[in-house]
Amino acid sequence: MKARRRLLNLIKYFVLALPVLAVGCGREYPQSTIDPVTRDFGPAIQDLYMTVFWWTMVILAVVWGVLAYVLIKYRARPGGPAPQKTRGHLGLEIGWTVGAAIIVVLITIPTVQTVFRTQAAPAEDALVVEVVGRQWWWEFHYPADGVTTANELHLPVGRPVDLHLRSGDVIHSFWVPRLGGKRDLNPWVREPDASGPRVNRLAVTVVEPGIYYGQCAEFCGPSHGLMGLRVIAESEGDFQNWLRMMRTAVAPDSGSQADAGREIFMRSTCVACHAIEGTNARGNLGPNLTRVGVRTTIGAGLLENTTENLVAWIRDPAALKPGVKMPGIANGGGGFPATGLSEEELAAVAAYLSSLK
Amino acid sequence: MTMSSSHGRGAAAELYSDPRGWGATIWSWITTVDHKRIGIMYGCASLFFFLIGGLEALLIRIQLAVPNNDFISAETYNQLFTMHGTTMIFLVAMPMAVAFFNYIVPLQIGARDVAFPRLNALSFWVFLFGGLYLNSSFLFGAAPNTSWVGYANLTSAQYAPGANVDFWVLGLSIVGLSSLLGGINFITTIINLRAPGMSLMRMPLFTWMTFVTSWILVTAIPVIAVALIFLAFDRFYGANFFVPTAGGDPVLWQHLFWIFGHPEVYILILPSFGVISEVVPTFSRKPLFGYPIVVYAGVLIGFIGWGVWSHHMFTTGLGPIADSFFVASTMIIAIPTGVKIFNWLATMWGGSIRFATPMLFAIGLLAIFTVGGLSGIMHASAPVDLQQHDSYFVVAHFHYVIVGGAIVGLFAGFYYWFPKITGRFMSETLGQWHFWTFIIGFNLSFFPMHFVGLFGMPRRVFTYPEALNLGDWNMASTVGAFIFGLSSLIFLWNLARSAVKGAPAPANPWEAPTLEWSIASPPPHYNFAEIPEVRSRDPLWTVPVPLSQTRPAEEPLMPSPSVWPILTAAGISLTWILVMTGVWWVPIIGLAWTAICVYSWAFQPAFPAEAH
Numbered sequence: 001m002k003a004r005r006r007l008l009n010l011i012k013y014f015v016l017a018l019p020v021l022a023v024g025c026g027r028e029y030p031q032s033t034i035d036p037v038t039r040d041f042g043p044a045i046q047d048l049y050m051t052v053f054w055w056t057m058v059i060l061a062v063v064w065g066v067l068a069y070v071l072i073k074y075r076a077r078p079g080g081p082a083p084q085k086t087r088g089h090l091g092l093e094i095g096w097t098v099g100a101a102i103i104v105v106l107i108t109i110p111t112v113q114t115v116f117r118t119q120a121a122p123a124e125d126a127l128v129v130e131v132v133g134r135q136w137w138w139e140f141h142y143p144a145d146g147v148t149t150a151n152e153l154h155l156p157v158g159r160p161v162d163l164h165l166r167s168g169d170v171i172h173s174f175w176v177p178r179l180g181g182k183r184d185l186n187p188w189v190r191e192p193d194a195s196g197p198r199v200n201r202l203a204v205t206v207v208e209p210g211i212y213y214g215q216c217a218e219f220c221g222p223s224h225g226l227m228g229l230r231v232i233a234e235s236e237g238d239f240q241n242w243l244r245m246m247r248t249a250v251a252p253d254s255g256s257q258a259d260a261g262r263e264i265f266m267r268s269t270c271v272a273c274h275a276i277e278g279t280n281a282r283g284n285l286g287p288n289l290t291r292v293g294v295r296t297t298i299g300a301g302l303l304e305n306t307t308e309n310l311v312a313w314i315r316d317p318a319a320l321k322p323g324v325k326m327p328g329i330a331n332g333g334g335g336f337p338a339t340g341l342s343e344e345e346l347a348a349v350a351a352y353l354s355s356l357k
Numbered sequence: 358m359t360m361s362s363s364h365g366r367g368a369a370a371e372l373y374s375d376p377r378g379w380g381a382t383i384w385s386w387i388t389t390v391d392h393k394r395i396g397i398m399y400g401c402a403s404l405f406f407f408l409i410g411g412l413e414a415l416l417i418r419i420q421l422a423v424p425n426n427d428f429i430s431a432e433t434y435n436q437l438f439t440m441h442g443t444t445m446i447f448l449v450a451m452p453m454a455v456a457f458f459n460y461i462v463p464l465q466i467g468a469r470d471v472a473f474p475r476l477n478a479l480s481f482w483v484f485l486f487g488g489l490y491l492n493s494s495f496l497f498g499a500a501p502n503t504s505w506v507g508y509a510n511l512t513s514a515q516y517a518p519g520a521n522v523d524f525w526v527l528g529l530s531i532v533g534l535s536s537l538l539g540g541i542n543f544i545t546t547i548i549n550l551r552a553p554g555m556s557l558m559r560m561p562l563f564t565w566m567t568f569v570t571s572w573i574l575v576t577a578i579p580v581i582a583v584a585l586i587f588l589a590f591d592r593f594y595g596a597n598f599f600v601p602t603a604g605g606d607p608v609l610w611q612h613l614f615w616i617f618g619h620p621e622v623y624i625l626i627l628p629s630f631g632v633i634s635e636v637v638p639t640f641s642r643k644p645l646f647g648y649p650i651v652v653y654a655g656v657l658i659g660f661i662g663w664g665v666w667s668h669h670m671f672t673t674g675l676g677p678i679a680d681s682f683f684v685a686s687t688m689i690i691a692i693p694t695g696v697k698i699f700n701w702l703a704t705m706w707g708g709s710i711r712f713a714t715p716m717l718f719a720i721g722l723l724a725i726f727t728v729g730g731l732s733g734i735m736h737a738s739a740p741v742d743l744q745q746h747d748s749y750f751v752v753a754h755f756h757y758v759i760v761g762g763a764i765v766g767l768f769a770g771f772y773y774w775f776p777k778i779t780g781r782f783m784s785e786t787l788g789q790w791h792f793w794t795f796i797i798g799f800n801l802s803f804f805p806m807h808f809v810g811l812f813g814m815p816r817r818v819f820t821y822p823e824a825l826n827l828g829d830w831n832m833a834s835t836v837g838a839f840i841f842g843l844s845s846l847i848f849l850w851n852l853a854r855s856a857v858k859g860a861p862a863p864a865n866p867w868e869a870p871t872l873e874w875s876i877a878s879p880p881p882h883y884n885f886a887e888i889p890e891v892r893s894r895d896p897l898w899t900v901p902v903p904l905s906q907t908r909p910a911e912e913p914l915m916p917s918p919s920v921w922p923i924l925t926a927a928g929i930s931l932t933w934i935l936v937m938t939g940v941w942w943v944p945i946i947g948l949a950w951t952a953i954c955v956y957s958w959a960f961q962p963a964f965p966a967e968a969h
Contacts, residue, residue, distance in 0.1 A: 031813025031825055033744040049741045056731035059695075063727045066702050071720065074641070076709040083708045085898075088647040092703065093696070100695040104688040107738060111688075112681045114740040119677045135516075165674075170511040171607060173672055173747065177813040181743020184672050186608060187510060187601040200674035213824070217672075217747045217815045219504045221511060222431050225818030301822075322431040 030213040033177040037212065037233070039205040041118055041180035048114045052107055059103065118181070122162035122203035129153065130164045130199075133172030133185035135220060136227035136321065137287050137300040147246040148275070150287030151300045152230045156239035157209050164199040170221065176214030176231050179204050184218055206233040215301065222323035228301020246290055249278020252355045261352025264345050269327065269336050276356065285334075286326060293357035310350035314341070368780045369856070369879045373397075388918035390474035391882055395481050396460030397778065402485055403453040404849065409492065410444035413437045415842055418802075422835040424823040434819035435502040436521070440492070442505030443525065446625065447532050448488040450763050454628035455480075455536075457770050458543055458567045460778060464873035464880060465561045467552025467889045472545035474916045475958065480538040482926030487531030490934060494524035501525035504817055506618070507588075509599030509610035514592050520937070523592065527933045530585045533578050534929065540574030543567055552872070554891035558652070561871045562645060565652050566631030569659040570624050576663075577620040584613035593939045608673060615666035623662040625759055627655060629766020630697060633719045636769050637701050639869040640716035641708030644895055647700045654693035654700075661690045671739040672746050680739045687737040694730060698723060713867070714788030718769035721796060722762060729757025732807065747817070750810025756803045768795075771852070776866045780878045781859030787851035794844035801837025805830040870895030883913040917965050921958035928954050 029035075034049070036042020074083075131153070132139040141148045155161055165174050167185040175182035180202075188198040216227035234242070252258035265271070266280060273286035281289070292298070295305050299321055303309040313320060316328035325334025329341045341349065373394065375381035386394060417437050420428045429437070459477065463470055471477050494500040499520040503512050512522045547568045551560070560568070588610070590596035597603035599610050638645045645651060667675060667683040701723060710716065732754040736742040745751055768791075775783045809830045814821055821827060865874035874897055876885060893899040932947030 029812040029826055033748070033811050033813055045740045045744055048738060049735065049744070052735050052738050052741060056734055060727060060731055063698060063702070064724065066706075067720070067723055070702060070705045071710065074705060074708050074710050076642075076711045080709055083641065083643045085644055086646065086707060087644050088650070089703075093647050093650050093700075096699045097692065097696050100692045104691055107734065108685055108688045111684050111738040111740065114738075115680045115684065116677045118740050118743070119680075170516050171508055175747075175813075175815065177744060181740065182672050182746060183743070184674055186674065188606070188608075189601050189604075213813070215815060215818075219508065219511070219747075219817040221503075221516065222435060224435075225431065225815075225820055228822070 031177045031215070035178060036180055037178050037206060037208040037210065038180055039207050041202075041204045042178065044114050044118055045181055048110055051110055055103055055107055120203070122201070123160040126160040126162035126203065127156065128162045128164060129155075130166075131174055131185065132166055132168050133174070133216065133220070133227075134168040135170065135323070135325070136216070136223040138174075138227075138229045139168070139287065142243065145243050145247070147243055147290075148288045149246065149290065151228075151297070152232055152295050154232045154234065154239055154242050155204075155206050156236045157206050157233050159236065160203065160205045163202040163204070165202060166197050166199045171218050172216045172220050172227070173218035174202065174214070175217035176212050176229070178212045179206065179214075179231065182217045206231070209233050209235060211296065213301070223321045226300065226302050226321050228297070230296060230301060232296075245294075246277065250291070250356055251278075252352060256351075256355075257348050258351045258355040261345075261348035261350065261355075264341070264349050265352055268339055268341070268349075270339075270349075272336065273326070273334075289353065289356065291356050293354050305354075307347075307350050307354045310353055311346050314339075314346055314349055368877075369778075372879055372882065385918065387923055388920050390470070390478050390916050390918055390922070392459050392463050392471045392474065392477060393778070393880065393882070393884075395477050396456050396458075398481055399452050399456035399459055399484070402481075402488065403449050403456060404852070406444050406448035406488055406492075407453075407845070408849070410441050410449055411842055411845055413441040413444065415838060417441060418835040418838040420819065421821075421831050423832065424821050424825070424828050426820055429819075431819040432502065435504075435817075436495075436500035438817060439501045439504050439525070440495075443491065443501060443529070444488075445759070446505065446621070447529065448484075448491070450625045450759060450767075451536060452484055452488075453767050454570070454625070454763070455484075455539055457563070457628065457632070457767070457774065458539070458571075461774060461873055462543060462546065462564050462567050463550070464777075464876070464884060465564045465871050466547065466550060466555055467872050467885055467891065468546065468550035469884050469888075469913060470916065471542050472549055473542050475919050475922050475963070476538055476542050478919070478922035479926055480535045480542065482923045483538070483929055484532055484535035486926055486930040487528050487535060490531060490930060491524060491528030494521065494528075499524065501528075506614055507610075508614075509588070509591075509607035510601060510605075512588060512592075512610075513600055515600075522588075523937050526585050526588050526592065527936055530582065530589070531930050531933050533582055533585070536574050537578045537582075540571040540578070543571040544575065547571070552885075552889050552891050558649065559891055559894045562634030562648070562651060562655075563628075563631035566627045566634070566655055569655050570627045573620045573624050573627075573659055573662065577617045577624065580613055581617035584610060584617070587613075589936060593936055594941065608670075611670050611673060612666070615669045616663070618669065619666045620659075620662045622758070623658055625763040626766075627658065629722065629763045629770075630655060632766045632770040632773070633701060633722055635869070635871065636715045636719040636773050637704050638895075639773075639867050640711045640713060640719070641705045642711075642868075643704055643708040644870070644898075645700070646703035646706075648894060651697055651700050654696050657693045658690060661686065661693075665690055668737055668739070668742070671736075671742045684737060684739050688734070691730070691734055691737070698727060698730075713772075714783065714785060714792060715769045715773035715867070717789070717792045718765050718772065721792065722765045722769065725757060725761030725765060725796075725799070729754055729761050732757065745810060747815055748810035749806040749814045749816055752816050753803050753806035753810060756799075756806070760799060760803075765795075768848070771848075773867065774873075775852070775855065775859075776862030777873055777878045777880070779856050779859065780862055781855055782862050782866065783855040783859060784851050787847055787854075791844050791847045791851060794840055794847060798837050798840030798842070798844050802834050802841050803837070805833045805837075809834070865897060868897075870898040872896060883915055886913070914964055916963050917961075919958065919961055921954050921961060925951060925954040925958060928952075 036046050128143055130141040138151050140153050165183055165185045167187040172185040173182045174185055183200050183202045210233055212231040214229045252262055271281040271283055273283040275282045275288045277290040298305050298313055317324045317326045318333055327333040327336040327338050329339050332338050375385045420426050420434055501524055502521045503517055587598040591598050597605040599605045599607045601607055634645055664686040668687045671680055736745045772783050772788055809827050814827050862878050864878050928947055928951030932944045935944040935947050
């Protein structure tokens, strides 16, 4: 079993190497589907893919081989004999029908096994994270810890995770290729027995710490292409620290630019949609901004999280993300009027958000 | 082949124009009920839409050539990819196949026309009006923008308030009606109008595949009609079939759409399988290997195609039992497809293969379609599909299947039957150029998409970040797309030029075995002076003298032209378009018009009055 696994890995890197060699060395594909970092879900899919891949290569070699042979051997030659008008051969027909059927069975058996394996119930003690897709960002809620964040999913390495996926508006699909396959977020309202919102579930256990890229994989409107996310897989200790941080309030020094920004934030329409832990901002239509300063990106994986980018975003979000439901300083959005912030106020708000670390 | 001399240069021009002038000529086309003229019109319309859809594809490829491109806006991009898919499937691949159904099937079965000639004209005009209406949305800046699958609830009035989705739901309803009518017509024609002696198991394979396709049309189109009507009620009259907050279920749309959508795949591919099954034997000078098996495989595909739809929904969350069922059914359908490939190879085995352009494209299909079929097996494996679904891997797959299968097969059909239709050959030189630029452009465009998908690029995104490192692959695809575009222009130029200047073709230029080659090229409007009697599967190979080449003493009685099909089509289209107003009684105006036209149609004699 172990030898087989090693062989599959070898083959995997061989296949992986071909395209990499083709475009130059050292390329990294942060959203690659063939380089899983999870314990079960990702590798199970990857192993199955390699099994199917090699079967299809065998079939392709046979078909192309026979085709090439036929084209060379039986091309028309001047003065050649008239072909025999063969109309068929029962034995051959049965042969390739049965042959195809056998290959199909050999693919179907491991497929069905993997279907059940990848959809098995998650461990009892799995960390539950509720994932809600919205046009065009992600909400992550950790019910056991009362923590909510957006667009960057923190996960502890080595602990089973049970993602509960649903949508707040239209259908989205949660896809972080290096964790494994995707699963849709449906806007179902409730289970048939009315026991709460009906969710899709995805069970993963990340084994390698790192930052993994993902994005929405079901077309969901104008900015579908800009609905990115990051998974930040960290050690259990770092993860617990992060949870603790998310539950404690942080306030800028009074009199600072950031403090002025906080005041502007709290008296503007910002609070209608955004929440920040430990403040009066409790909106839930937009991303929760608690400790937004520690996020690596803003706008759902759109821009690097710098103060300048925050300024650009708050000034005119629709210019950066078509259709976004957030007003800019001059243009309304999402049913809200323009914020009308001055450049000075803009800089202050950005400074405030950056300070939330 | 003796007949060709009596049709000199310009035989087609003579046949298809009216000596009384331009006006009369146009009128004769508008009112025609001749299956050959309708076939030509279907062909021209589908090529027109092919140009539009191709242009959309090139704009898409420019936008994706480099990361973070802002060549076009997200909104424009979403309209372009939606219309590219919708156009290529409903307005190109399907009607292009129907063009051949129309022109070739009556000739292959030894008939003088289809069973319902005026209904046939109605099908065409409904299709044309529906296609033009769909594309007219560009003029309002409101082209459909929710992808060709139009997943609910993104298409609901709440999330798609503009007219974009209105154009889509109503336009597709109109076009779908055309397919339904066409399907009924061809089933009836093939069952009832076969020449004496042509038993079902003597029918040419192209006719067989038309027969199977027509059954799928007649059964699958109503399913999407139901889905579209639900959606129309949701949007215009406040129903909630797909609105989750009101108790509806958006996943219901996915089921309905794919119960239609997967049989649709076979609607696209089976006609091409039919073409290949004619071309391969003719150019190998051997009868089709295992004729009954190829027929049964086609019929089987038609049936099993109904039981595989949820393999488009492996990520939806249907649970492991449903997933496993659809894995198994999908795997099963790979068997008859594979068997067909082996039968074509066996037909060539031991033959004497001539590499004329029709055969080049047939060989191209065998080579390229196989790649698409095999990547299909990959995502038929549900867990693997969780990675590949809605990624560029799937985009690569279905272009290999639909372009590399359906369209390449129809290209073969164009080169094969062009001499029959026009009495002239297509240029072999330009044909070779078309073939090789196509092979290079197509593969350069779509093969890299496998990698782009494996490296995590989802489809339907208007741009992608530089960090994904996919710029080079995408640039290769873009370059390939432009070479593909060039090859298509060569093809269209070849068609246009050869129609006027091509070398004159005899009745049976390829020494093919089926009945359509027993009559003059182009065929007279009554097709067969005398209905032939059929004694074998390949009559022209077993009977030494072609059967039906003498001019009859008295011309056979043919149906009269009628203006009512086009006027009825206008009424039907108007009815749907008026639904856009959202006021329930307004479409009744269109219905009234339609009723008047149908009434006049019913009382117009089908044949010229003097015949009685």
